[in-house]
Amino acid sequence: MIVRIMGEGQLVLADSHFAELNKLDDELLAEMESGDGPGFRRTLHALLGKVRELGEPLPDDSLEPSELILPASDATLEEVRQFLRDDGLIPG
Template identity: 35%
Template sequence: MIIRIMGEGQYRAPEALCDELNQIDNRIVVLVEEGKVEEFRSELARLISKIKEKGEPIEAEELLKSDIIVPPEDLSLEEAKDVFKGAGIFED
């Protein structure tokens, strides 16, 4: 799976990582619904960190279609309400 972090680049993620990211994504959906700003920010930072840590960076010269687009860490709670809803950005 190809994941783009807005403003930071793309990463190739193995299936095992996607499962882990989906769990974090589901937690973010709940936190956004509950309006828990600090917890939401923490989990979004954790999601991005996991992608960078365990994903394989894709060179900027290589143009690939992204399967998932992850918003930047500075996403506001109001903006997150449009992104992290339903099944979130990682579909189950």
């Protein structure tokens, strides 16, 4: 799957990594719902860091359609709410 992190670029991420990412996504959702700002920030950074770690960056001059778009690491809680689906940021 091709994933875009806003303001950073695109990465190719194997479907096998989504179970691990969904755990962080669930934690992020819980922190958003409870209004835990510091927890939200920490978990958003952890989620994006894990995507960077597990993903293979596409070249900067490559422009492929992104199947998943994630917010930038400095996104606010309200900005992240705009990215949410019924099951969080990460499908599944």
